[in-house]
Amino acid sequence: MAELTLVEAINSCFHHELQRDDSVMVMGEDVGRAGGVFRATAGLRDRFGPDRCVDTPLAEAGILGTAVGLCMAGWRPVCELQYDAFSYPALDQLITHVGRYRWRTRGGMEFPITIRMPYGGGVRAPELHDDSPETYYVHTPGVKVAIPSTPSDAKGLLAAAIRDPDPVVVFEPKLHYRTMRGEVPEGDHVVPLGKARVARMGSDLTLVAYGSMVPLVERAADALGGDASVEVLDVRTLKPLDEQALLASAAKTGRVVIVQEAPRTCGYAAELAAILAEKAILDLRGPVLRVTGYDVPYPYWQIEDAYMPSVERVVDAARKLLQY
Amino acid sequence: MAQVERKGAVSEELLREFYREMLLIRRFEEKVEERFRAGELPGFLHVAIGQEAVAVGVCRALQDDDVIASTHRAHGHTLAKGTHPNELMAELYGKVEGCSKGYGGSMHLYDVERGNLGANAVVGGGLPGIVGAALAFKFRDEPRVAVAFFGDGATNIGTFHEALNLAQLWLVPAVFVCENNGWAESTPAHQQLPIDDLSKRAEAYGMKARRVGGQDVEEVFAAASEALEHARGGDGPVLLVCDTFRLTGHYVGDPQVYRPRDELARLRETEDPIEKLSARLDLTDEDVQEIEAEVVEIVEGSVEFAKAGTDPQPEDALKNVYA
Numbered sequence: 001m002a003e004l005t006l007v008e009a010i011n012s013c014f015h016h017e018l019q020r021d022d023s024v025m026v027m028g029e030d031v032g033r034a035g036g037v038f039r040a041t042a043g044l045r046d047r048f049g050p051d052r053c054v055d056t057p058l059a060e061a062g063i064l065g066t067a068v069g070l071c072m073a074g075w076r077p078v079c080e081l082q083y084d085a086f087s088y089p090a091l092d093q094l095i096t097h098v099g100r101y102r103w104r105t106r107g108g109m110e111f112p113i114t115i116r117m118p119y120g121g122g123v124r125a126p127e128l129h130d131d132s133p134e135t136y137y138v139h140t141p142g143v144k145v146a147i148p149s150t151p152s153d154a155k156g157l158l159a160a161a162i163r164d165p166d167p168v169v170v171f172e173p174k175l176h177y178r179t180m181r182g183e184v185p186e187g188d189h190v191v192p193l194g195k196a197r198v199a200r201m202g203s204d205l206t207l208v209a210y211g212s213m214v215p216l217v218e219r220a221a222d223a224l225g226g227d228a229s230v231e232v233l234d235v236r237t238l239k240p241l242d243e244q245a246l247l248a249s250a251a252k253t254g255r256v257v258i259v260q261e262a263p264r265t266c267g268y269a270a271e272l273a274a275i276l277a278e279k280a281i282l283d284l285r286g287p288v289l290r291v292t293g294y295d296v297p298y299p300y301w302q303i304e305d306a307y308m309p310s311v312e313r314v315v316d317a318a319r320k321l322l323q324y
Numbered sequence: 325m326a327q328v329e330r331k332g333a334v335s336e337e338l339l340r341e342f343y344r345e346m347l348l349i350r351r352f353e354e355k356v357e358e359r360f361r362a363g364e365l366p367g368f369l370h371v372a373i374g375q376e377a378v379a380v381g382v383c384r385a386l387q388d389d390d391v392i393a394s395t396h397r398a399h400g401h402t403l404a405k406g407t408h409p410n411e412l413m414a415e416l417y418g419k420v421e422g423c424s425k426g427y428g429g430s431m432h433l434y435d436v437e438r439g440n441l442g443a444n445a446v447v448g449g450g451l452p453g454i455v456g457a458a459l460a461f462k463f464r465d466e467p468r469v470a471v472a473f474f475g476d477g478a479t480n481i482g483t484f485h486e487a488l489n490l491a492q493l494w495l496v497p498a499v500f501v502c503e504n505n506g507w508a509e510s511t512p513a514h515q516q517l518p519i520d521d522l523s524k525r526a527e528a529y530g531m532k533a534r535r536v537g538g539q540d541v542e543e544v545f546a547a548a549s550e551a552l553e554h555a556r557g558g559d560g561p562v563l564l565v566c567d568t569f570r571l572t573g574h575y576v577g578d579p580q581v582y583r584p585r586d587e588l589a590r591l592r593e594t595e596d597p598i599e600k601l602s603a604r605l606d607l608t609d610e611d612v613q614e615i616e617a618e619v620v621e622i623v624e625g626s627v628e629f630a631k632a633g634t635d636p637q638p639e640d641a642l643k644n645v646y647a
Binding site: 051056057061064067072073074075089092097101104106108110141142164165166 | 391424425427428432434436441442444445446449451452453454455456457458459460461463464470482483486487489490493643644645646647
């Protein structure tokens with residue numbers, strides 16, 4: 001085990017996966033010579049050559065569209081999109097091709113594309129550098145979505161995404177790229193898609209989160225320490241969802257608060273709440289509550305803390321629910 | 325008096341094959357129109373009547389393992405790339421025996437085995453994928469070329485420019501075939517294009533370009549062969565603009581209120597690529613009747629094949645979303 005930052009864990013994954021399978025290649029703006037804006041792809045071009053770590057112009061539809069063609073010809077491309085909101089020009093290719101080819105060709109075409117991007121706020125960046133667009137991707141048939149919250153999962157989920165036969169979008173919490181360190185297994189390390197993680201065991205209330213919200217809800221769990229036994233469920237893979245883990249935790253605690261950074265309406269928390277309403281209603285002791293961002297564009301840094309779910313907002317929701 | 329051989333001209337025999345194939349596409353699409361009007365084929369259908377010389381001239385210049393991406397007007401490309409008319413007609417009837425197993429329809433025709441990477445309902449949708457396929461060929465040092473078909477309207481969309489830029493930057497073996505029929509749906513060229521000569525689009529990327537008459541299959545074949553050779557030889561991509569005519573509406577049933585009433589009749593007299601080739605070949609009435617009978621039989625057979633096909637089951641739609 002090595003102690004790595006989250007972005008170092010991603011880099012370590014790339015070095016291992018490109019070594020392991022020579023059909024794996026990385027492409028995106030600045031991924032080669034510069035090693036990526038966040039250094040996620042550092043050293044790959046020197047080690048594996050410019051054909052395995054391809055510098056592209058800033059042209060997201062072109063990057064993903066090129067990956068579509070590479071995929072058809074047997075490569076396993078991993079596309080880096082520099083920021084969450086920079087992925088929107090690529091949504092056309094994602095929705096019209098990436099998610100549909102296997103279905104349209106009745107399994108005639110494999111689509112092992114991985115798309116990864118830093119996402120989320122809290123880094124004092126301007127608008128369109130702090131979005132949480134996961135729902136657009138989760139909503140797209142044929143596409144899987146994973147969001148790690150720890151360095152170990154950042155490596156393991158990315159490895160699973162690269163090896164998966166389907167398109168997988170991996171959102172990486174940029175807030176924790178360098179601020180979080182953790183033990184990361186060396187060499188082969190795969191965290192299977194579709195498996196949630198119980199980050200903390202508890203019996204009175206479940207806080208459900210993913211990505212950058214996981215450390216936040218853990219702090220909220222600490223703050224609630226004396227008053228309640230809090231379970232923290234890290235979803236890890238939004239699609240396919242580990243529904244069993246969600247329902248098991250709800251059955252155990254009977255109280256669920258879901259936390260997401262993204263705007264509220266039709267966010268991923270709404271889907272989880274709907275699943276709980278459909279399948280766990282008799283286990284619940286109170287309503288499923290959501291703590292979310294607001295239905296506004298992500299605001300500039302002076303007021304971003306007011307937008308982001310905070311420990312206080314999570315604690316307030318938890319206390320309210322504990323009163324039922 | 326013996327006819328003087330044109331330089332680089334294709335053999336009479338090959339031209340006859342082109343004629344047969346163009347006529348097959350024409351009769352196939354006329355049948356599609358007929359079955360649509362009879363209520364057997366619901367939805368949206370776009371035929372490429374008038375543009376057959378481009379599909380045949382380009383696809384006949386391809387090698388078997390070259391790949392194409394097509395457009396919303398895809399029947400001709402698909403047939404010319406080798407998909408059997410039975411499989412294509414079955415697809416239009418939404419049958420399991422169709423080339424996309426009844427899941428694609430007219431605008432999403434696939435034939436992976438024959439190198440058809442798919443038709444595209446979204447204008448310009450296929451161009452970036454063709455760059456990727458070509459990049460893969462280049463990485464593997466395979467002497468293959470990837471070809472994108474698209475219309476003049478597609479040259480206004482972002483993916484066209486991103487694809488051409490990337491293709492030239494990486495010098496990939498790709499040929500971009502613009503079927504310039506002067507219409508983007510119902511919008512005429514002068515309302516959507518700031519330039520007359522679309523081959524000039526390539527200049528911005530330092531890309532080699534050619535502009536040819538798309539109603540002359542021999543000319544298209546010669547230009548496509550040259551473009552493919554250029555790309556295959558590692559000299560980079562080519563933009564090939566084929567000026568052609570859509571001798572029909574945008575879609576089957578289009579009232580074409582945007583077009584002068586007499587225009588179509590006039591163009592059908594003067595710009596029909598099949599008539600032009602027939603005149604060039606000096607076909608006898610007997611020859612024409614023989615070829616006509618042959619293709620009509622194939623087309624009729626394809627309708628019978630399609631109607632006898634298997635309906636897809638709704639539960640199958642839940643499969644193949646993921647591996």
